[in-house]
Amino acid sequence: MPERKRRWAFTAKQWTLLGAFLTPFIIMTVYFAYRQMAPFGSSSLLTVDLGQQYVDFFAYLRRALLHDPGSIFYSFSNGLGGEMVGTWAYYLLSPLNLLLLAFPGNTLTSGILLITVLKYGLAGLTFAWLLLKVTPQRGLIAITLSTAYALMGWAIANQLNIMWLDAIVLLPLIFYGLLQLMITGHWKPYLIWLPIMLIVNYYMAYMICLFLILAFIWLAVDKFSTWRNLAVQTGRFAGASLLSGALVAALLLPTWWSLTQSKVQYTIQSFKWHFELVPFKTLSKFFLGAFNFDQMPNGPANIFIGALAVLGALFFFVDRRIALKSRLAAGVVTVFLALSTCLQPLDLLWHAGQFPVWYPYRFSFIICFWLIWLAAQTLTLDFHPGPIAIGAVVVVVALGCYYVEAHLKSFKYLKANQFWLGILFVVFALILATFPYKKHWIYPVMLFVIGVTEVTANAYMDLNNISYVSQSEYGNYTAELQRLVNKTTKSDHSFYRIGKTFERTKGDAFQTGFNGGSVFSSALPKTTPTFMGNIGSPDGDGFVEYSNGTLVTDSLLNMKYYFQDKQLSGALSGTSMLPASSNKADLADYKVVGQDTWAKRYKNPYALSMGYAASDDILTLKDKTADPTQYQANWLAALTGNQQDKHLFTAENFDQVAFQNINQQSKITGAMLQKKSLVKDGSITLTFKPKDNAAYYLTMGSTVNPQNATFTLNGKALAQYPTYRNTIIVSAADHDKGKTMKLTIKLKKGSLWLQNFTLYRLNTQRFKQAVHKLQQHPWKLSHHSDRNFNGTVTATKNNQVLNTSIPYSPGWHATVNGKSVKTYKTINMFTAVKLKKGTNHVKLTYWPPLLNWGLLISGLSLVLVFGSWWWRAHRRPR
Structure with a gap:
């Protein structure tokens, strides 16, 4: 019986690892339960x-x-359709995401909470494992440093960027691999953990690779x-670094093409070469609670790690136990990292040459790791700094x-009570760091407390500044x-897109599984x-919003079904779970x-169907007009081959215009x-009375937006997605x-430029004739999926093409009557194939560009690695 007990007893190292995992895991779980996050509320x-x-992905x-x-590999939920390798590589390849398979429907949010707290716990676990492997840190001190790492300011501020959190889980393991590579010559840990990081998130892996160069320089000197x-x-x-990339070339090459x-x-x-902000401003981020919503779009780097870790890192540079050359090299690395938080070229280097759109200084987890790592070298039980060292750190x-106190009013994210609380923790940390009896049991306990x-207080203060979706x-x-x-997909199994007049997110199609x-x-x-900007729908560098479709674009983009939010009456009047867009x-x-x-x-x-026989005029159309109505008309005319279709829209005058507190x-x-x-309020009311039942449209330039004015049509708010640049x-x-029809525009500011503000009438009869012509010879699909279309289409002339609304990509490969043919790009957006007169059997299949080369390189690299390991294992004397 005693032997069985010993077999199941935890060792001191195992208790340390368990504590390092459970401490941040429990802290964050309790906090989320306190905030009543699902499944807790x-x-x-x-x-x-x-x-x-991300929730839609x-x-x-x-x-x-x-x-x-x-x-x-490809999804038509991705806007009008797009490759998915880049999306998987950036957002979805964390192994923990597999846990989400157990959380269907509305319970998905509970799954997200679970993997979030697991990542915090695993970050503490892997950092503690690193400490146990290569430092004398043990027990509560190791748990304290690991918790400071897991709950660093970057991890709290970027808790919502859940796919980035894998980086702090894997970084300690990759760093250990580098240490082994440098010290013992063993390749295996490095060739395991760095490729895994490249798979899980190439973006964070890129930053880690830059840090590995800096760490290599420090280790080379040390x-x-x-x-x-x-x-x-x-x-x-x-x-080893090149081989790590080659091992995952099957993912990286298609991802590179996507990028x-x-x-x-x-x-x-x-x-x-200039400073993006005053360098010393970043010092304010060492104080707890120095984060709020306004820091998300811009603000200094989030580098909070707690007073103990900061002091430990500072003591590293005055610790005589550590070789001077090592301290000097570490100083160079630290200065480089510090300059990266304020010097533009270095900031761009860490972000691969692009200024981040929100979440600035995304690499600051590297700084946190580095400082805590330095602290771990110093805050050992045998560390007893002399008066000169203490004096230097205190100064x-x-x-x-x-500096922070003198500029406190300029730091809107840092309040006076937070500053003085931070000073109190600095005092406590300084006492503990210089405590003469470190081998007494009270020392690690106080350090832990x-x-x-x-770090718990920092997480509490930071996240309390953020609001969440119910x-x-x-x-x-x-x-x-x-x-x-x-209901729609059960009644119609053909291939089509769905539009809607409401949205929660632009990823609704991903969320509920339709082509949008x-x-x-x-x-x-x-x-x-x-393309979206050309046809008059809102767009941005990373988004498109098909909220402003016309009869023309709905037809050409195969928007076969539409969902519209209802105007409710009675007790439900004015309420809707479907926000109009x-x-x-x-x-x-x-x-x-x-x-x-x-x-x-x-x-x-x-x-129209996903494809149809059309005039080959579409292959030579160079539509450069900035007027979205004319762009649509030119597009349709090129498909029909009828030049009269270019005159689909005509500008109309308003019948009456009334100004209130605005110059005529x-x-x-x-x-x-x-x-x-x-x-006083200023508004303009424009009135028009349609003379027929045609469709009427308004064009509005980017200045005529909800930020500058409110819009009401016949007394009801004119719903419109607010962000557009065209x-x-x-x-x-x-x-x-x-x-x-009475449209009232009420100014929110002193002036408003009515840029490209025009009323248009669609010639509905001409539109119907043009569409009817294109509907005569559809691509009759016998099989369809996201990456495979197979069917027949009849061409009545030799100068016709199969025009599709499938976005063009070299990944789409076509065969006509069994023979491979070239695909063509129309209006710089869609895919077309030339046809011969008569019936044509056309097949389109998607395969990610560069995937074959990636598979070849990865395969050869795997053979090289495993062959090398096998050879080494079998050449050893038995």
Whole structure:
């Protein structure tokens, strides 16, 4: 019996590892329970991008792995359609994401909370494992430092960027691999953990790779013996790093191709050698609670690690137990990292040549790791600093605190009580760091209490400044949209897209599994927002929002069904779980095919199939007009081959214009409205009465937006997605013959430029004739999936093409009647194939570009690595 007890007894190291995992895990779980995050209450962990973007990708991940593996490489939920390798590589390849498979529907938020707290716990675990492996740190001191690492300011501020948190889990393991590579010559740990990081998140891996170069320089100096040995170490480091990349080339090469179509096109080509902010401003971030919502879009680097770790790092540089050359090299690395938080070229280097859109200084987890690592070298039980060392550290800390206190009013994220509380922790930490009886049991206990209390308080203060989406807001909306999608897909199994007049996020299509037109993704090809801007829908560098479709674009983009939020009456008047994002009067041309309490479902009789026989004029169309109505007309005319279709839209005059507290204008389009009195409301009311039942549209330039004015149409707020940078089209009237339409624009500021503000009438009869012509010869699909289309199409002439609304990519491969043929790009966006007169059997298949080369390189690298390990294992004497 005693032997069995000993067998199951934990060793001191195992207790340390367990404590390092459980401490941050429990702290964050208790906090989330306190905030009533699902499954603990009515709130959720969803906020900012986690609630607007990542949660939709997680829903897609579940659907792809459990129900639709064909969408792993390509998905038509990705905007109008797009490759998915880049999305997987950036957002979805954390192994912990597999836990989400157990959380269907509305419980997905509970799964997100679980993997979040697990990542905090695992970060503490891996850092403690590193300490146990290569330092004398043990027990509560190791747990304290590991908790400071797991709950660093970067990890708290970026808790919502859940896919980045894997970096702090894997960094200690990769660093250990580097140590082994440098000291013992063993490649295995490095060749395991660095490739895993490259797979899990290439973006964070890039930053870690830059840090590995800095760490190598420090280690090369610290372990220097001979120049020959340094050359061997350098070759070993370079070879192992290149081999790590080669091992995962099957992922990295297709991802690189994806980046060349998206993020790489936004890379800064020039920079200035200047400070982005006052360098010493970053010192304020060492104080607890120095974070709020305003810090997300811009602000100093989040480098909070607690007073103990900061003092420990400072003592490293005056610790005579450590070789001077090592301290000097560490100082160079530290200065480089410090300058990276304020000097523009270095900031751009860490972010691969691009200024971050929100979440600045994303590499600051590297700084936190480095400082805590230095502290771990110093804060050992045999550390007894002399008076000179103590004096030097006290002077540095005092100067830093003095600077922060002198500029406290300029730090809106740092309050006076937080500053003085931070000073108190500095005093406690200084006493503990210089405590003469470190081998007494009270020392590690006090270190643990003070250290863990401070990082816990920081997490509490930081996250209390952030608001979250309620569980009902997410769950009710998602459940209703899923019902609408399910009813549609059960009754129609053909391939089509769905539009809607409401949204929770631009990733709703990913969330509920339909082919849409909107998306928010860092992997979005640049051509997609360019196209959306051309047709009059909102766009940005990383998003598109198909909220402003017309009868023309709905038809050409195969928007076969539409969902519209209902105007409720009675007790539910003025309420809706479906937030309106657009005004779509032209739904009057579509047929209602179903409805429930919250929404109606429409079918578009003019929707074209995913492909159809069209004029080859589309291959030579160079549509450069900035007018979205003319762009759409030119696009349709090129498909029909009828030049008269270029005159689809005509500009109309308003019947009456009334000004209130605004100077009179004789011309509305391009007018600069100015308030007469800035203290009074200013508005303009425009009236028109349609003479027929045609569709009427308004165009609005980027200045005519909800930030500058409010818009009401016939007394009701004109719903519109607020962010757009190009001229958009707004559906104003349809089937409203003889009805007075009154649009009121109320200025929010002293002036408003009515940029590209024009009323247009669509020639509905000509539009219907053009669409009917294209509907005569559809691509009749016998099989379809996200990456495979197979069917027949009839061409009545030799100069016709199969025009599709599939976004162009070299990954799409076509065969016509069994022979491989070239694909063509139309309007710099879509895919077309030339046809011969008669019936053509056309097949389109998608395969990620560069994947074959990546598989070859990865395969050869795996053979090399495993062959080398096998050879070494078998050449050893038995």
